[in-house]
């Protein structure tokens with residue numbers, strides 16, 4: 292057989308059938324469900340008198356709408372409460388496994404999947420949410436789908452898909468101290484742009500990627516969608532297997548060994564063909580952040596805000612000027628030293644225990660600058676508990692951070708955690724679109740260490756200066 | 759999904775280009791948990807005045823167009839966001855067919871998924887149909903999907919193109935799910951194969 296990529300192998304092993312026009316019916320191993328994009332799908336099943344074909348391959352959580360304050364109080368916003376209650380009725384009616392709001396297992400769907408061993412190597416994983424790409428870190432094919440497709444998966448455990456192209460992004464070498472997974476993915480998006488991966492599935496490779504722990508790989512794959520690709524993946528290896536071992540829903544004993552034997556066959560073959568190849572050198576990557584309202588507006592923390600005058604394309608120039616205005620920045624200004632109002636450490640990009648440890652290392656023994664609101668929102672109840680066991684909550688609380696309950700929180704303005712117009716935020720999330728964190732809010736995407744550094748200094752800061 | 763074979767119905771003229779998804783269904787109605795019930799908000803800003811009362815000028819508020827099942831409109835219908843709420847709102851209002859010189863891509867695809875037939879016809883023909891539609895209840899327009907023709911009230915016929923697979927799905931009343939279900943034996947065979955090849959595959963069962 293011809294040499295195949297990791298993506299080719301997962302694809303081939305999941306094709307159920309092929310339609311006349313070449314569209315594949317692709318088997319789905321795991322379907323993750325949350326409250327925002329599922330209600331119409333459940334309703335569709337009900338109207339058509341269909342059942343869920345494989346409830347035992349499905350897991351539901353609430354995350355987007357939930358408040359991250361006191362959970363014993365009722366959810367105040369009526370529409371959010373309605374979406375949450377609707378999900379709770381639906382999971383009961385259709386027999387879907389569900390982690391309720393008050394369970395320690397609740398959290399952001401993309402944190403919960405890997406943490407529970409629900410997302411495993413070699414699987415096809417879908418969810419009605421574009422950041423499903425996160426699970427690609429497990430060495431699985433994971434992508435976001437629309438509501439009609441959610442219903443299609445519920446009814447048939449398959450999805451209609453056309454094969455994508457293969458893209459390899461390789462980061463070779465060793466990153467300098469203080470350079471994190473977030474900096475790597477920001478540098479990649481800065482290089483390829485938000486449309487760079489369109490029509491492709493990205494495989495992240497190279498020694499700098501292999502050196503990352505699973506949390507770091509998840510951060511990288513999480514933002515594949517910001518680079519235009521619906522899915523990003525990293526080949527499973529010993530780091531992956533060790534991570535999976537012993538997780539609640541992972542295979543156990545002889546089953547685990549059998550699974551590992553198959554997982555080991557998945558990495559791309561020598562000489563496999565990629566339609567597009569992009570190479571970065573790890574040594575060239577600096578701690579970086581976004582300055583504008585597109586994830587591709589990436590500069591190093593030591594850099595300056597670009598001057599739109601240097602942009603030859605008229606339409607793009609107009610856009611850049613508009614971004615500067617929205618962000619309240621001047622062309623040519625040094626980005627470090629810009630004062631922030633809010634710091635948000637959380638989201639499915641950076642809310643795992645490793646992320647919180649990195650933030651705590653900076654925050655430890657320091658105080659949040661006056662006038663800054665700094666929030667820590669763990670990705671799941673389990674992350675929160677582990678952090679408390681390690682005493683990280685004390686570090687944050689002593690420094691003046693808010694220590695909150697798990698959820699999407701200020702990653703998107705759908706729950707009570709929102710920016711107000713004009714507020715500037717150092718955020719560990721993945722999208723800096725206009726109004727994403729609340730109408731008029733100004734977002735700088737950063738790593739957890741840089742976010743913590745901004746919190747304790749009150750300005751955008753090179754975290755390397757603080758450790 | 760209901761079959762689409764022959765539709766003989768009142769057609770509403772909406773002579774405007776670039777009707778975007780926000781016009782079809784404004785963003786504030788997206789926090790709903792239903793795909794039905796959106797019909798009353800279809801074209802909300804055009805249909806209702808600020809005090810919430812109906813705008814008597816808007817075509818869908820006038821007889822006989824309140825019962826229109828066909829919409830005749832201009833270029834680039836359904837541009838804007840990818841929200842599936844747009845076809846849901848049209849369908850819930852009762853629209854089964856939209857005729858226009860061009861459509862936005864995602865809206866075009868989403869329509870088929872929800873049993874709405876979008877037909878592309880040249881602008882001058884759309885304008886002729888628009889004139890027919892203005893004559894009201896006595897000038898029903900017929901869309902015959904089997905024969906791929908639109909029949910004007912005077913009996914003359916206009917042929918239209920459609921992708922064969924999509925035509926088949928509409929004629930049979932099969933949505934994507936219905937179509938996939940026809941491959942039931944392939945799905946069952948895959949399930950059996952997976953049980954054999956990956957016996958370690960865990961089930962998610964909570965106690």
Ligand code: SF4
Nearest residue numbers: 422638639699702703
């Ligand atoms: S944390 Fe943000 S990006 Fe992730 S699932 Fe929630 S809203 Fe989406």
